[in-house]
Amino acid sequence: xxxxxxxxxxxxxxxxxxxxxxxxxxxxxxxxxxxxxxxxxxxxxxxxxxxxxxxxxxxxxxxxxxxxxxxxxxxxxxxxxxxxxxxxxxxxxxxxxxxxxxxxxxxxxxxxxxxxxxxxxxxxxxxxxxxxxxxxxxxxxxxxxxxxxxxxxxxxxxxxxxxxxxxxxxxxxxxxxxxxxxxxxxxxxxxxxxxxxxxxxxxxxxxxxxxxxxxxxxxxxxxxxxxxxxxxxxxxxxxxxxxxxxxxxxxxxxxxxxxxxxxxxxxxxxxxxxxxxxxxxxxxxxxxxxxxxxxxxxxxxxxxxxxxxxxxxxxxxxxxxxxxxxxxxxxxxxxxxxxxxxxxxxxxxxxxxxxxxxxxxxxxxxxxxxxxxxxxxxxxxxxxxxxxxxxxxxxxxxxxxxxxxxxxxxxxxxxxxxxxxxxxxx
Numbered sequence: 544x545x546x547x548x549x550x551x552x553x554x555x556x557x558x559x560x561x562x563x564x565x566x567x568x569x570x571x572x573x574x575x576x577x578x579x580x581x582x583x584x585x586x587x588x589x590x591x592x593x594x595x596x597x598x599x600x601x602x603x604x605x606x607x608x609x610x611x612x613x614x615x616x617x618x619x620x621x622x623x624x625x626x627x628x629x630x631x632x633x634x635x636x637x638x639x640x641x642x643x644x645x646x647x648x649x650x651x652x653x654x655x656x657x658x659x660x661x662x663x664x665x666x667x668x669x670x671x672x673x674x675x676x677x678x679x680x681x682x683x684x685x686x687x688x689x690x691x692x693x694x695x696x697x698x699x700x701x702x703x704x705x706x707x708x709x710x711x712x713x714x715x716x717x718x719x720x721x722x723x724x725x726x727x728x729x730x731x732x733x734x735x736x737x738x739x740x741x742x743x744x745x746x747x748x749x750x751x752x753x754x755x756x757x758x759x760x761x762x763x764x765x766x767x768x769x770x771x772x773x774x775x776x777x778x779x780x781x782x783x784x785x786x787x788x789x790x791x792x793x794x795x796x797x798x799x800x801x802x803x804x805x806x807x808x809x810x811x812x813x814x815x816x817x818x819x820x821x822x823x824x825x826x827x828x829x830x831x832x833x834x835x836x837x838x839x840x841x842x843x844x845x846x847x848x849x850x851x852x853x854x855x856x857x858x859x860x861x862x863x864x865x866x867x868x869x870x871x872x873x874x875x876x877x878x879x880x881x882x883x884x885x886x887x888x889x890x891x892x893x894x895x896x897x898x899x900x901x902x903x904x905x906x907x908x909x910x911x912x913x914x915x916x917x918x919x920x921x922x923x924x925x926x927x928x929x930x931x932x933x934x935x936x937x938x939x940x941x942x943x944x945x946x947x948x949x950x951x952x953x954x955x956x957x958x959x960x961x962x963x964x965x966x967x968x969x
Contacts, residue, residue, distance in 0.1 A: 555581040556601040556672050561591045561617060562633070563609045571604065571664075578665060580672075588617040595624045601675040602668055604655075607634040615651075622650055627678045629671035631655060709737050734820075735778050737785060745781050745792070747926075747968060748869050753777040755865035758905035759897055773858050775821075776833040780866060783817030783834075784810075796870070811846040814838055829858075837862040842888045852891075860891040864898040914965050916956055919949045926966040931959060 558580045560571045568584040575582045583600070585591035588609055595603075603621050607614035618630045629652040636656075652674060653667050738746050756777040760770040784792055787810060795802060795810050802810070818831035836850060836859035843851030855863075864882055867890065871878035879902060886895040914923075921944055928940040929952060937955055938948055944967075955961065 555579055556675070557581045557583060557598065558602045558604065558668065559591060559594065559600045559628075560584045560604045561588055561609070561614075562586065562606040564606070567606065567633075574661060574664065575668065578668075580668070588612040588614075591617065592620055592624065595621055600625060600628050602629045602631060602671045604631045604633060604668075607632055618651060627675060627682060629653075629674045631667060631671060633657060633659075705736075709733070731775055731778055734782055738779075738782060741785050741789070745784060749778055749781060751869040752780065752862070752865045754905055755868060755898070755902065756862065758901040759861055759865065761904065762897060762901040769858065772827075772829050772833060773861060775827070775830045776837070776858065776862050777865065779821055779830070780817065780834050780837050780862060781813070782820050783813035783815065785820075786816060787813060811838070815847055829856075832856055833859045833862055835859075837866055839863070840889045841891045845889075855891070857894075860894040861897065864890050864894045868898070868902070914967055916953060916961065916965065919944060919952065919965070919967075921945050921949065923967040926968050929961060929965065930963065931955075932962060937961075 558575055560568060560575075560582060561584075562568050562571070563586050565586065568586060572582045572584050583594065583598075585594060588605070588611065591605075603618065603625070605614040605617050605621075609617070614632050614634070618632060621628065621630060630650065631653050632651045633655045634657070652671055655664060655667060735746065735749060738749060753774060756773050760773055765773065791802075791806055791810065795806075799807070814835045814837060818835040821827055821831045821834060833856055835847070836855050839845035839848065839850040839855045839859065840863075841852060841855070841860070843849050867885065868878055868882055871881060873881060879899070882890065882895055882898060886892040923944045925938060925940055925942045925944065928942075929937040931937060938944075938952060942948060952961070
């Protein structure tokens with residue numbers, strides 16, 4: 544039988560006092576009640592055990608010598624009923640044997656030797672109450688931790704299922720398109736998740752492009768419809784690359800001059816595939832057009848259709864500038880300068896002017912960089928998971944660092960030094 548739940552912080556602490564001498568009971572009850580405790584007394588240890596089954600107590604105080612049951616025996620049974628309660632034994636003689644028996648049988652918290660001093664008694668009870676609060680709060684935290692761990696395990700299980708579903712959707716784009724038609728916003732985020740799963744670098748780039756496009760939309764005060772088209776195009780401009788091998792994408796990014804003609808043609812057709820993939824409905828037709836044209840150059844030397852000047856949709860010209868900045872391997876100031884120098888040939892001059900006004904209003908994460916543990920700061924995002932030398936994961940890739948996560952890394956490094964490089968997104 545379990546006693547009903549009692550939260551000591553919502554009222555007075557209950558204290559059970561058990562002694563066969565009525566004068567002792569009255570004295571303890573009066574002394575403790577004056578201190579604000581809710582005192583329950585009993586002269587019969589057997590009745591006191593029944594009382595323990597009906598209500599919770601913060602502290603249990605028992606005399607050692609009582610008819611029918613010793614105090615140590617009573618406290619041992621009380622421990623089985625209410626393990627969190629602090630147990631105090633009152634005894635006239637405190638011998639080593641008494642101490643050993645009390646510890647082994649009843650897990651006694653403190654002893655009070657008769658006759659006691661009032662101040663000593665109150666201090667002992669106060670400490671016992673504080674111990675109860677710590678244990679009770681710890682029990683509550685452990686219970687919550689179990690629940691949170693269970694929820695985390697379930698979330699991880701669902702995430703694994705989601706990744707498996709995304710892999711299937713990547714193989715059957717027709718099913719993906721049907722899902723996209725059901726919920727526009729959900730569909731866009733799902734496509735981004737596919738891109739992130741297929742190639743984390745492309746997913747990170749899409750986020751950088753979206754940040755720049757959001758700042759551009761703010762700068763131009765774009766109407767809601769045009770803003771949505773630009774932002775969706777930013778998220779999904781590289782979705783056509785899901786059909787291209789990751790190694791080929793990497794070589795295109797690092798050394799495009801080394802590509803074969805057929806490889807280059809396959810890569811340069813990705814805006815067309817992207818346009819086809821985002822045909823969720825007529826209301827997103829313009830998103831497809833923007834994606835198709837985001838690699839066109841203002842001078843007509845881009846791809847796939849060699850459009851030039853105002854033949855290129857205005858939103859595609861804005862997206863082209865954002866993509867050019869986000870995929871640049873230069874440091875930020877030089878990347879901005881390269882965009883400025885590209886005005887009139889690669890980029891629309893008006894789009895460049897808009898970009899230069901907008902870029903100062905946004906902090907865009909770009910590439911990865913290696914840092915020291917002492918340089919970790921809240922808000923950084925790990926570009927590579929942190930592992931122990933034995934291969935156990937400490938913090939996963941993509942983790943947004945907060946104070947607790949950084950503390951975990953620092954504390955682990957103190958006991959088991961982390962020898963790998965720490966990479967974060969710039």
